[in-house]
Amino acid sequence: MKIKQRAQIAMILAASVSSTFAIGGLDTPPPPALPHEINFTQPKETKLENGLRVIVAERPDLPLLAAQVVVRNGAEIDPPNLAGNASITGALLTKGTDSMSAPQISTAIESLGGDISSGAGWDSSTASVVVMSDKADAALTILADVVLHPAFKQEELDRLKKQRLDGLRVSMQQPGTVASFVAERVVFDSSEYGHSIGGTVETVQAMQRDSIMKFYKTYYAPANTALIFVGNITLEQGEGYAQKYFGAWKADAAAAKAPPPSAMEWKPENVVVDMPQAGQAAVALSKPAIKRNSPDYYSGLVANAALGNGFISRLNREIRIKRGLSYGARSSLDARRDTGPFTASAQTKNESAAEVAKLVMAELKRLATDPVHGEELKSRQAVLTGGYARGLETDEGFAGNLASLAAYNLPLDRLNAFIPKINAVKTEDVTAFVTKYLSAIPSLIIVGKAPAFIDPLKKDFPNVRVIAQSDLDLNRPDLVKQK
Amino acid sequence: MRYRSALLTLAFVVRSFIATIEAGELGPTSPAVAIPPLPIKHATLANGLQIYSIEDHKSPTVAVQVWYHVGSKDDPNGRSGFAHLFEHMMFKGNEHLKPDTFEELTENVGGENNAFTAADMTVYHEVVPSNYLEPILWAEAERMSSLAINDANFNSERDVVKEEYRQRILANPYGEFSLALEQKSFAAHPYKRPTIGNIAELDASQLSEVRAFHSTFYRPDNATLIVVGDFKPGELETWTKKYFGAIAKPSDKIPRVRVTEPARKEDAVSVMYSPKAPLPAFAVTYLAPSIRSEDTPALDIADAILSEGESSRLYHSLVYEQQIATRVSFSADLREDLGLLTFRLVLASGKSVPEAEKALDTQIDNILKNGVTEDELKKAKNQFLTEKLRELQTNNGKASALGEAAVIYGDAERMNTDLAKLQAVTGDQVKNVLNKYIAGKKRVVIEYLPEAMKSAAAPSRPEKSSQSQPSR
Numbered sequence: 001m002k003i004k005q006r007a008q009i010a011m012i013l014a015a016s017v018s019s020t021f022a023i024g025g026l027d028t029p030p031p032p033a034l035p036h037e038i039n040f041t042q043p044k045e046t047k048l049e050n051g052l053r054v055i056v057a058e059r060p061d062l063p064l065l066a067a068q069v070v071v072r073n074g075a076e077i078d079p080p081n082l083a084g085n086a087s088i089t090g091a092l093l094t095k096g097t098d099s100m101s102a103p104q105i106s107t108a109i110e111s112l113g114g115d116i117s118s119g120a121g122w123d124s125s126t127a128s129v130v131v132m133s134d135k136a137d138a139a140l141t142i143l144a145d146v147v148l149h150p151a152f153k154q155e156e157l158d159r160l161k162k163q164r165l166d167g168l169r170v171s172m173q174q175p176g177t178v179a180s181f182v183a184e185r186v187v188f189d190s191s192e193y194g195h196s197i198g199g200t201v202e203t204v205q206a207m208q209r210d211s212i213m214k215f216y217k218t219y220y221a222p223a224n225t226a227l228i229f230v231g232n233i234t235l236e237q238g239e240g241y242a243q244k245y246f247g248a249w250k251a252d253a254a255a256a257k258a259p260p261p262s263a264m265e266w267k268p269e270n271v272v273v274d275m276p277q278a279g280q281a282a283v284a285l286s287k288p289a290i291k292r293n294s295p296d297y298y299s300g301l302v303a304n305a306a307l308g309n310g311f312i313s314r315l316n317r318e319i320r321i322k323r324g325l326s327y328g329a330r331s332s333l334d335a336r337r338d339t340g341p342f343t344a345s346a347q348t349k350n351e352s353a354a355e356v357a358k359l360v361m362a363e364l365k366r367l368a369t370d371p372v373h374g375e376e377l378k379s380r381q382a383v384l385t386g387g388y389a390r391g392l393e394t395d396e397g398f399a400g401n402l403a404s405l406a407a408y409n410l411p412l413d414r415l416n417a418f419i420p421k422i423n424a425v426k427t428e429d430v431t432a433f434v435t436k437y438l439s440a441i442p443s444l445i446i447v448g449k450a451p452a453f454i455d456p457l458k459k460d461f462p463n464v465r466v467i468a469q470s471d472l473d474l475n476r477p478d479l480v481k482q483k
Numbered sequence: 484m485r486y487r488s489a490l491l492t493l494a495f496v497v498r499s500f501i502a503t504i505e506a507g508e509l510g511p512t513s514p515a516v517a518i519p520p521l522p523i524k525h526a527t528l529a530n531g532l533q534i535y536s537i538e539d540h541k542s543p544t545v546a547v548q549v550w551y552h553v554g555s556k557d558d559p560n561g562r563s564g565f566a567h568l569f570e571h572m573m574f575k576g577n578e579h580l581k582p583d584t585f586e587e588l589t590e591n592v593g594g595e596n597n598a599f600t601a602a603d604m605t606v607y608h609e610v611v612p613s614n615y616l617e618p619i620l621w622a623e624a625e626r627m628s629s630l631a632i633n634d635a636n637f638n639s640e641r642d643v644v645k646e647e648y649r650q651r652i653l654a655n656p657y658g659e660f661s662l663a664l665e666q667k668s669f670a671a672h673p674y675k676r677p678t679i680g681n682i683a684e685l686d687a688s689q690l691s692e693v694r695a696f697h698s699t700f701y702r703p704d705n706a707t708l709i710v711v712g713d714f715k716p717g718e719l720e721t722w723t724k725k726y727f728g729a730i731a732k733p734s735d736k737i738p739r740v741r742v743t744e745p746a747r748k749e750d751a752v753s754v755m756y757s758p759k760a761p762l763p764a765f766a767v768t769y770l771a772p773s774i775r776s777e778d779t780p781a782l783d784i785a786d787a788i789l790s791e792g793e794s795s796r797l798y799h800s801l802v803y804e805q806q807i808a809t810r811v812s813f814s815a816d817l818r819e820d821l822g823l824l825t826f827r828l829v830l831a832s833g834k835s836v837p838e839a840e841k842a843l844d845t846q847i848d849n850i851l852k853n854g855v856t857e858d859e860l861k862k863a864k865n866q867f868l869t870e871k872l873r874e875l876q877t878n879n880g881k882a883s884a885l886g887e888a889a890v891i892y893g894d895a896e897r898m899n900t901d902l903a904k905l906q907a908v909t910g911d912q913v914k915n916v917l918n919k920y921i922a923g924k925k926r927v928v929i930e931y932l933p934e935a936m937k938s939a940a941a942p943s944r945p946e947k948s949s950q951s952q953p954s955r
Binding site for chain 1: 541542543544578579583584586587588590591592593594595610612613614615616617618621622624625628638639640641642643645646647649650652653654655656657658713725726729730758759760761762791792793794795799802803806809829831832858861862864865866867868869870872873875876877
């Protein structure tokens with residue numbers, strides 16, 4: 001192993017910093033003791049007459065309460081030329097109701113010591129609060145008001161649009177952010193995930209109150225929503241709160257219409273956006289992968305973890321640890337209601353963008369030829385289960401995990417099933433996943449100073465389309481402004 | 484910082500507090516929220532290592548942190564960024580500590596590890612399944628005892644740090660603005676050198692300097708070990724003695740920064756231009772006291788009232804009502820030797836820096852003259868209380884609070900007492916401390932403007948160097 005050899009060299013060449021006797025007389029770490037068991041609170045649930053699902057996880061240790069409303073649709077519903085519609089709808093909830101102005105809402109919740117936030121992602125929209133549990137009544141009054149009675153005032157829409165536009169102007173100068181915007185377009189074309197959640201400069205400018213009202217009226221319905229409580233609360237209390245604050249919610253029970261499945265044929269494309277001022281190049285390889293309810297989900301998480309989840313995952317080892325080419329290389333498997341993306345990415349100095357692209361591609365291929373087994377398999381399972389357990393340490397983290405299960409209509413016992421399911425994944429499952437989902441060539445996206453890397457890049461990726469930053473149009477599937 | 488989480492180029496801005504809050508203190512709608520004091524155990528080894536621990540068996544994990552009292556203010560001359568570069572070298576091992584050891588003992592068994600460098604300290608932290616406590620203590624003791632770095636891994640890791648610089652500073656439209664805040668606000672104190680450093684001085688750094696830095700600062704009498712979570716006190720005592728107790732205490736003294744920052748004699752304005760920044764930004768800074776000052780709790784309350792949440796004064800007036808800024812913040816950025824009070828704005832499109840400065844000054848004037856309301860005071864106290872509870876949800880959160888109290892405040896018990904101090908702050912105290920550090924004091928203004936504004940700049944801002952202070 002290369003790493004071990006380097007350690008040997010270190011011993012010979014390096015002058016020691018100080019005397020190097022073995023601490024505790026041990027040349028290697030002392031062995032671990034026996035593991036202690038971990039158990040998560042099992043959530044309970046009930047349903048109101050109006051169809052609202054109520055989920056409660058009782059965690060009485062600290063006088064805190066996290067409450068979250070999760071609507072089972074989000075940015076995937078955005079109309080074709082209105083990217084950002086669900087996100088702006090969500091953001092406007094806390095910007096005024098029939099009885100409270102935006103400043104009244106923020107003052108009320110912050111005076112309790114709490115936070116309120118709302119917005120949309122892929123496949124869901126959420127509104128949530130975290131407060132001291134003795135302030136639950138006051139906080140839930142506000143949470144219910146913003147979800148049930150948002151005013152969507154024109155003045156607030158105009159204000160939010162201006163803020164969004166300023167935010168987007170800054171984002172469009174960041175190579176990493178532009179790369180992710182471009183990747184969404186390149187990978188999903190015009191299908192439901194083929195735009196950015198927050199919208200583009202042009203779609204935000206075009207946003208009108210009627211499309212927002214339409215999204216809200218269609219999808220914010222009790223039968224399409226779950227209310228989640230985690231913290232110092234019992235099921236009975238949670239049910240009482242739900243009835244008291246959300247019982248009168250009688251929206252039309254519009255069944256969440258599943259968006260048309262993305263039956264597109266996969267055609268990879270290599271795109272470079274030439275950003276003359278880029279202080280670094282962002283490199284991403286991306287392709288469609290799996291749905292959240294796929295039986296291959298857990299194998300996929302382990303495959304992804306081997307490639308790019310954790311400090312000594314394969315990508316980070318090759319790109320950062322061995323070669324010093326990046327502050328961090330990683331990959332993600334974003335499973336959604338419909339097929340979501342797999343993405344591997346790193347930022348590097350402009351001059352090494354071609355080398356990093358080649359290394360990422362090579363590691364992706366090696367996932368099929370050099371199976372994940374033995375200690376590597378075990379360690380990546382631990383990365384996933386350990387990270388999962390830490391995510392459940394806080395009430396808000398626990399609520400977020402329940403919200404995700406609710407958004408995808410997955411049974412709540414999955415919460416405690418995650419660790420055993422990950423630990424049951426075998427080498428052949430990982431390899432099968434890689435063969436089935438990751439063997440097709442991905443798209444390559446690089447955003448950076450193109451003259452610094454375009455020539456070497458073309459040696460390994462001959463078919464590259466270069467788009468000048470000033471010509472980039474995220475609204476069009478071909479990404480180029482029409483002149 | 485090695486990976487993922489944010490580099491602290493500032494000392495901790497949001498500090499933590501804990502206490503028992505009596506009924507009534509939070510207003511009529513607030514029944515008692517009692518946070519019982521956490522039982523902190525303390526030990527000192529013969530070599531000077533300080534050990535603080537809190538036992539808690541709620542989850543089968545344990546958080547371990549080693550705080551070294553050395554930070555970027557201790558960077559050698561001409562080596563800005565060195566303390567942070569050195570932090571990266573601490574993962575490179577020695578002859579017993581193979582390069583992947585920290586990952587093998589953390590991420591590979593379901594734990595995590597990382598480190599960060601700030602102006603006053605460098606912190607290495609892990610969360611591990613509790614059965615891995617003994618090996619992680621051994622590994623921390625090993626790297627405190629010695630490092631063995633060669634040219635190859637020194638150069639390669641320095642490249643990583645340069646990529647970190649590019650990612651945080653060069654690829655970020657406002658990265659260079661953040662650096663300028665410290666560079667322009669301190670005249671003499673090494674706090675003027677940003678923690679991340681710069682490419683030229685990172686390139687100039689030598690392997691031999693890594694050795695010297697370790698022997699000067701990485702020693703048991705300059706370190707504090709924090710252990711929080713699922714452990715048995717008897718075992719902790721045995722293992723800390725066995726592993727850390729084996730490290731000798733050097734006889735030479737630890738060098739300390741003795742630079743006194745002079746009082747500012749005049750207002751100053753720096754103007755920078757950026758080809759990447761789409762919107763103008765500016766900051767206004769005032770010198771502030773040490774974090775150990777009696778004024779800290781009142782400044783923390785002022786911080787929350789001015790800029791915590793959308794109901795805060797600055798957000799409400801400048802972002803919401805006047806729509807003159809797209810982002811605004813105030814921070815009481817207090818450090819060991821002294822601090823800064825920093826107002827920072829990114830303008831909304833179409834707004835000018837002079838009108839935004841005027842709008843900010845109106846807000847500053849107002850709080851200096853009229854102080855704060857009882858409602859604002861109650862709100863800030865509730866916000867701190869909630870934040871404290873949220874921090875106590877994890878062993879790592881508790882460990883961070885304990886380390887901060889022990890190392891930064893020099894009193895671990897402040898983890899249990901500071902919240903009460905904060906709840907006792909009065910409106911008059913908030914008004915008085917703000918007047919003490921702002922009224923009649925000299926300000927530094929840093930403007931960071933889109934390059935397109937360059938040609939028009941000179942004639943439009945003739946009055947800048949004599950920018951008037953808010954009246955009071």
